[in-house]
Amino acid sequence: MLSFLSDYTEGAHPKVLRRLNELNMISLPGYGEDEYCEEAKRKVKKFCGRDDLQVQFLTGGTQTNLLTISTMLRRYEAVIAAETGHINVHEAGAIEYSGHKVITLPSVNGKVSGDDLEEYMEKFYGDDTHDHMSIPGMVYISHPSELGTLYSKAELKKLSDVCRKYDMPLYMDGARLGYGLVSNESDLTIEDIVELCDVFYIGGTKVGALCGEALVFTKNNMPKGFVTMTKQQGAMLAKGRLVGMQFDALFTDDLYLEISRHAMKCAMELKEAFIRKGYTLYIDSPTNQQFVILSPEQLERLSKIAAFSVWEKIDSEHIAVRFVTSWATKEEDLQELIRNL
Amino acid sequence: MLSFLSDYTEGAHPKVLRRLNELNMISLPGYGEDEYCEEAKRKVKKFCGRDDLQVQFLTGGTQTNLLTISTMLRRYEAVIAAETGHINVHEAGAIEYSGHKVITLPSVNGKVSGDDLEEYMEKFYGDDTHDHMSIPGMVYISHPSELGTLYSKAELKKLSDVCRKYDMPLYMDGARLGYGLVSNESDLTIEDIVELCDVFYIGGTKVGALCGEALVFTKNNMPKGFVTMTKQQGAMLAKGRLVGMQFDALFTDDLYLEISRHAMKCAMELKEAFIRKGYTLYIDSPTNQQFVILSPEQLERLSKIAAFSVWEKIDSEHIAVRFVTSWATKEEDLQELIRNL
């Protein structure tokens, strides 16, 4: 089977795994207090273009979202997200389990619109009964979004402005950040993200690591007691080196972006092939997730040769499906898929 | 520096790492639903001597304790532990953060005494106001304990009997289970543990894995919705293969016990050397953690050549310290340490 199911179906990029092999028998302190974690943090900061960032390594995306949101919100505050946001749909109610409401705004192609946000905030504080309501305290966005779409710099600026007006941190879930940064259709740089977001994470799990995300606080705003709360949530690895060493490798010699570019090249080639062969796009995605509409017959036929996922049954004749490329996509698999479209 | 600080200072056992290398580029479904996780579960069950067990892989000890305890307790129930229990001391209040009280009983060399437990339960239900109190709903023990000690079969039987009388699950934290199973001073087999405990975990992180614990439910008693709650707590790895493949390696060709035996041999040799050279044991531990009392001078001198940890300052002339051996302890390091005692 050709592998287009997701960007977490293989292990680690060989260079990442090599790093783990090389350093395996070195004796190091636990809990991420070792020199390789420190070195990886330095490299992540350099990648972000700023020395004064706070970086913490965590294991997975839901864990990172849960810990970040629940430690940055006050007890009576809620997080705002698009209806389609990962925290609202596919994290098993983790945010609510931590005590906080997810307030949803309409999804605009997977994104939160700055105008919608502004309108919501004005209406909220215009309501006399708002102290009997969950107070909006943070905005969550994903970039690339769950639909593969990207915020433009202007869109992110608008969100950031509204957030600052209402003193709410803006948080970007960058599970697939690498794939967003290398997109030809993006005008948003990592430096912009550092400037406009209060906190974001650089995804490793979906971009070449076995596991691991690098959470970045941009305003010296890491919550007091963050390490203790990481432990409290069961999110601290005894062998923190596991994530540190992987990020050390990913941010050496531009590996993170290099492998993202490979995925992007494959995705764009696939998108062009879909269009060329007359398929209808479900959404016009500029990143490594490609969504296309199939007929039941096409679905049956393609399912026999490739692994991909059914996204939504639109009606009896149209099924939206998702094909995902990654650092691990093989050129020959891509060509084989295209031949079979 | 000679490495006796803990059993999680190195990476993975070479055979474990080799497994990750061999299978790295295979494309697999996520979230632990791959064939290697299945195979590893089969091997764990075989190791336990029973087919009808439910096995789940998790990433670390605190995470496993938190998820297990919080999903097995009813909302109004508390877990009973020794005062020295890891969940009561070094998990940053994770259990309480999940909403449950930890009721403490005196530590008897790191263990909960069955008699103390029975007395507590009788007193509790003899109190007319007990429905205004946290109801005991589970018993937590660690084996080996945080002090390296072990439950005898009779001791575990007694605890198990009291638990069944009061319909409370008995949960064993086996972070270092391998080291306990191979101890010469233990009469407790894995089959006994399966029979007497309702749930326990077999630790990987401290016994040769980069990360990972195998949680075992022995009575077909895995809580409903356990997978969803694993996700909800941020404890589910996208690449579940990471833990599955490691346990697959650990439970192939008796590796788990073989590497435990190595640590045990080193620990016993070290203990004998301590005794021979006139040191006073802080506690007589039959497992891989050895506790000894040093004078300030001895502490200073040994600190220069070996990494170990200060356990407790007893008084100005006596400091209890801990030396830990593991699967990774080198024979030459051990001899060098012994020469320097």
Add this chain to the structure above:
Amino acid sequence: MLSFLSDYTEGAHPKVLRRLNELNMISLPGYGEDEYCEEAKRKVKKFCGRDDLQVQFLTGGTQTNLLTISTMLRRYEAVIAAETGHINVHEAGAIEYSGHKVITLPSVNGKVSGDDLEEYMEKFYGDDTHDHMSIPGMVYISHPSELGTLYSKAELKKLSDVCRKYDMPLYMDGARLGYGLVSNESDLTIEDIVELCDVFYIGGTKVGALCGEALVFTKNNMPKGFVTMTKQQGAMLAKGRLVGMQFDALFTDDLYLEISRHAMKCAMELKEAFIRKGYTLYIDSPTNQQFVILSPEQLERLSKIAAFSVWEKIDSEHIAVRFVTSWATKEEDLQELIRNL
């Protein structure tokens, strides 16, 4: 000022207060274990037409919703409500604070539609990823709704059928239940509610009591440990008699319905006056909350003589407002308001 702000602006109905006065100096056990609480429970059961109900007294609506929903849901379950549901809007995120998501369905005049519910459930279980989602575990409705509307017997039957199909309890928030039961436009009896709902509460605070709600479990389904969890949530009164005695009075000689009828008569007279005088109804409410659309001039003029609340600013020329009648509405106030419309 004429009082039409809400149904909780006065103290207790004089007969309720008289009961508290008469029994004030009697010495009784605490925590609701006294004979007056028992007697009140008996009367509530008689009112409901069934002996085999479980009745618990609580102090207020949010407290009752919070305790009921959080004790009946499993940890990974969510409650479904209309977007306008009190638990979703005006309870300060209490449900989420207890760890559970509120899944919202569109509000159909303040109500949940059985068809919408069925469609949601089918889609939910048709989604392969649903075990990474909050599992729907309960349905919350309010009757009368926050918009004064009522479920018909057929509507409630449909909801109940879907709930049973999916093994979810159906919970009715009856903060204003009295006003619903006596509405001329209702075909739903208390016996129907007992049969079709799994749990509901009969509101006291808004129907003649100083405080207090009677929570009724209809299927012998009161959660285990409910009393302990009531205490745990800070929801148990030391002087439980305070609520018991009030419900004893409210359910003596048909007082609860009698005072509800008074409110209803006033509300209907007011609605007719609005219509007669050419006002546009915001919603056609058959109960004690009447919603009407005012111009800014009308709003200014009426605000000088009566207390009522602004519900929603529709546009610059239309403001929806709410007038509420209650057991305490004075006939002369009503006539004075009508004269001034």
Add this chain to the structure above:
Amino acid sequence: MLSFLSDYTEGAHPKVLRRLNELNMISLPGYGEDEYCEEAKRKVKKFCGRDDLQVQFLTGGTQTNLLTISTMLRRYEAVIAAETGHINVHEAGAIEYSGHKVITLPSVNGKVSGDDLEEYMEKFYGDDTHDHMSIPGMVYISHPSELGTLYSKAELKKLSDVCRKYDMPLYMDGARLGYGLVSNESDLTIEDIVELCDVFYIGGTKVGALCGEALVFTKNNMPKGFVTMTKQQGAMLAKGRLVGMQFDALFTDDLYLEISRHAMKCAMELKEAFIRKGYTLYIDSPTNQQFVILSPEQLERLSKIAAFSVWEKIDSEHIAVRFVTSWATKEEDLQELIRNL
């Protein structure tokens, strides 16, 4: 039966109830935003001797403890209490349910010793692993304690000093504060409490009210969002007037202290009678709870004429029991009890 079971067995003091009767039909805004709540707050501040206090009314003791502690602690912090503290024993794990550990210190006659506290804090911060532990963030004391004992001014000063050194609020549970303030053996004034504590509550439920406690923040330190969190916890009465009016009455014409003095006079007379008649005190309590040791025969005999509670079965021949006086204790009941000792 003579009533010595507790101080919450009767309704409200007649003057308190009269106030509720007089103001019953006045129309007022809800949620404690009425003028009587304001007036009561002014009177409470005057009683405390300071204008710059923040006062909030709540309904009961557990509710007040839960809300105060859970809103003042940071997520990773724990509250320190005596082992016998109400929050540790008889509040059904409410504090833990809110996510926080209760760290216990030995009970010194029901009290926390300042020296024990200081020693605990020094040891805690001397431990290198303390960021893997629940961080002490608050100290809870009860005055009078659960055993009727009182802190001296010097004792409270010591606790306050340690708390300030470690930047922890000192919280006093004053469920029975009136009885403590009027004790002949107390050198602690309300002004001292205001100065030395960061937050405390003045109990109404056990001192003449049907329900209600007045929570006082002394350092302009009421947590942000406190009103929203009160609602969130289900602790806000729609008819907030219920508690406001009662405190208005209690703090008019010195009523609160006057009725406390009555209870104290009765308690001291009872204690003297116990001593005179040769009974052994279980603890020498200077307040309205009197603890004495009975033989099984005495217990049986006295149980026939008076309601009181068994505190602890010491051994087969000695049972500690508790007799409680209150504002409601009748002179003739007291004499009848004394005659029967």
